[in-house]
Amino acid sequence: MSWSDIVGQQKQIELLRRAAQSGRLPNAYLFVGQDGIGKEAVALEFAKLLNCLSPTAVQSGEACDRCDSCKQFRDLAHPNLELVFPIEGILSKDIAETGKDKEKQEEALERYKALFEEKRKNPYFKMQMEKSMGILAEQIEELIRKSLYRPSDDKKRVYVISQAERMNLTAANRLLKLLEEPPPFVLFVLITSRPDQMLPTIVSRCQPLRFSAPTADDISERLNLLGGSAEKRAFAATYARGSVADAQALLLDTSLQQFRNDAIEFLRYLLSPARQLDMIRKTEEFTKKDRSRDEQLQTLSSLLLIFQDALRMQHAERFSIINSDISDVIAKFAQNFPNADFTVAAKAVEDAMYQLTRNANPTLTFSALSITLKRALTGETLLLA
Numbered sequence: 001m002s003w004s005d006i007v008g009q010q011k012q013i014e015l016l017r018r019a020a021q022s023g024r025l026p027n028a029y030l031f032v033g034q035d036g037i038g039k040e041a042v043a044l045e046f047a048k049l050l051n052c053l054s055p056t057a058v059q060s061g062e063a064c065d066r067c068d069s070c071k072q073f074r075d076l077a078h079p080n081l082e083l084v085f086p087i088e089g090i091l092s093k094d095i096a097e098t099g100k101d102k103e104k105q106e107e108a109l110e111r112y113k114a115l116f117e118e119k120r121k122n123p124y125f126k127m128q129m130e131k132s133m134g135i136l137a138e139q140i141e142e143l144i145r146k147s148l149y150r151p152s153d154d155k156k157r158v159y160v161i162s163q164a165e166r167m168n169l170t171a172a173n174r175l176l177k178l179l180e181e182p183p184p185f186v187l188f189v190l191i192t193s194r195p196d197q198m199l200p201t202i203v204s205r206c207q208p209l210r211f212s213a214p215t216a217d218d219i220s221e222r223l224n225l226l227g228g229s230a231e232k233r234a235f236a237a238t239y240a241r242g243s244v245a246d247a248q249a250l251l252l253d254t255s256l257q258q259f260r261n262d263a264i265e266f267l268r269y270l271l272s273p274a275r276q277l278d279m280i281r282k283t284e285e286f287t288k289k290d291r292s293r294d295e296q297l298q299t300l301s302s303l304l305l306i307f308q309d310a311l312r313m314q315h316a317e318r319f320s321i322i323n324s325d326i327s328d329v330i331a332k333f334a335q336n337f338p339n340a341d342f343t344v345a346a347k348a349v350e351d352a353m354y355q356l357t358r359n360a361n362p363t364l365t366f367s368a369l370s371i372t373l374k375r376a377l378t379g380e381t382l383l384l385a
């Protein structure tokens with residue numbers, strides 16, 4: 001792993017390299033940007049650079065990737081690296097001696113270790129535990145304990161706090177205390193896609209660094225390493241809307257097809273006049289509790305790409321369509337609705353996605369979307385009541 005393994009983010013990397021070269025580092029950075037675009041990958045590479053033992057590393061802005069320190073970073077096992085993310089509550093409790101709790105704790109620990117295993121292989125992997133209640137006070141206390149001692153090698157200790165918006169209030173307040181009197185040998189890197197959900201007092205103590213989504217072309221190039229046809233790669237890269245992590249997952253996973261099928265089905269129900277009741281049922285199905293927000297977003301992302309393709313068809317740009325394997329389906333759809341305003345439709349889907357990422361109620365969001373889409377595509381008014 002080196003800087004060149006990171007997709008896009010050249011400006012951000014350059015800024016960090018220059019900060020390392022000058023030795024003028026803030027106490028804390030806040031890496032901001034959508035999920036899956038490489039904020040953690042950059043943070044880990046930066047931490048590795050600051051700790052590299054090669055005498056030319058800092059000057060060149062590039063870790064050697066060969067010294068003992070670099071190797072420990074590659075294994076995510078360097079004593080100067082703390083990688084914090086939301087964990088299951090049971091892991092923060094004292095170790096149980098016997099019985100059911102001990103068993104549950106061991107299982108959770110296995111899951112926790114498996115996440116590190118994945119992260120070692122893929123810096124774009126998102127470490128998350130399903131039963132997590134967020135970043136807990138105990139995790140921050142551990143950082144406080146580690147802040148009492150200077151690193152033995154006199155390098156920077158780097159605390160990477162991922163999904164920082166998920167700190168619970170106690171955890172956030174403890175971190176704030178630590179940030180108010182930061183130990184000189186610690187660099188904090190807080191990472192978030194939702195800075196608006198963090199304590200403003202924490203945000204104001206960090207130097208912000210905004211990350212932007214890499215282009216589909218850049219992602220597609222990266223996906224080369226994973227194989228698959230060029231067509232499939234291009235599709236996954238575009239579909240993932242800037243998230244390298246999602247694009248990787250999509251290429252290796254067949255659920256992509258499922259999301260697209262869901263989107264097409266949703267559209268069919270929406271557009272068939274006799275099936276408004278089915279439409280309501282479909283909306284309910286999409287927003288049922290067992291469907292995660294991620295899945296709802298994936299379905300909407302599919303729908304968005306279909307509208308964008310239909311728009312390209314309207315403008316006779318057949319060559320550039322994304323869902324090339326189902327181009328006949330989309331062509332027919334565009335033909336059947338010659339007066340459809342796909343620009344409005346695409347915008348409505350984007351708005352719905354934005355609402356969902358801001359924790360809007362899924363049923364209301366999908367219902368409002370259905371009404372807007374029906375009007376944009378057919379000129380008809382849909383009554384969902």
Ligand SMILES: [Zn+2]
Binds near residue numbers: 053
């Ligand atoms: Zn090194």
